[in-house]
Every structure is written in structure tokens, then in C-alpha cells.
Amino acid sequence: MRRVPTFLARLYGGSAFWSSVFFTLLLPWVPLGAELGILGEVRSSSLQIFVVLYALGLGASSRGEGKFSLGVVLAIVFSVAYGSILVGESLSSANAATGGFNSGFWYWLSLFIGVVLFIIYAVERYDKHVKDGKPFLEF
Secondary structure, eight states: OOOOOHHHHHHHTOHHHHHHIIIIIIGGGHHHHHHHHHHSSOOHHHHHHHHHHHHHHHHHHOSOHHHHHHHHHHHHHHHHHHHHHHHHHHHTSSSOOOSGGGSHHHHHHHHHHHHHHHHHHHHHHIIIIIISOOOSOOO
């Protein structure tokens, strides 16, 4: 009989980990999924404001100063990008700007950063809730 790797066995019983992943890492993606379902696409401005809030939220809940600082820096960069897109959209409402921060590069970078943040913090949540045995919610 094949033995399940230790980290997978711990995940199976790690309800604090799965609750943490669901509420802090997956739930924030729901508005982007709703926009995709309703409009058939996710606008670059939506992705960028998502990354701002996601980076700040995850950075603030992190145990490390480096991750907190990374969250703040990413939030500043993507706030500038988001503001730039809004200015471009308001100046040419009928024909939204497609260059600069509204380019395909920034769209994919925003999505990539969101996924990277998810992975970084999923690993941190694993350490916190599975290895260290800390509860997710304490009532």
C-alpha cells in the first residue's frame, strides 16, 4: 500500500488551512469571476485595483515585514496604474486608452502578480495553520 506524503496527510485534516485559503485567498477573486461572467472579460482597471487591495490585505495579514513591504510597494505601483487608466478612460470615454498602463503587458502582469501573491501566501498559510497548528478564526 502506498503511503500518502506527510504534508498531504496534514492538509487533509487542516480545516484551519482550508478555511484560510478560502476566505483570504480565493474569496477576493469572486468579483473578477463575476465580471468575467457578466461582461465576458475582465477589464485591466479591475485587475489592477484587485491587485492593490489583494496585496495590501495579504501584506497586512502576513507575519513577515518583507511580505508586508512587498504588499505596500505593489499597492503603490498598481494604484498609480489604476489611476492612470481611470484618467485615460475619462478623457476619451467613447474610446478608452489602450496604451501605457492599459496595455496587454500590464493586464497580464496584474494577473501574474495576483497568482504569485496567491502562491506566496498559500505557502505562508500552510506553515501557519498546518505546521504550527494555529487556528484560522478564534471565537
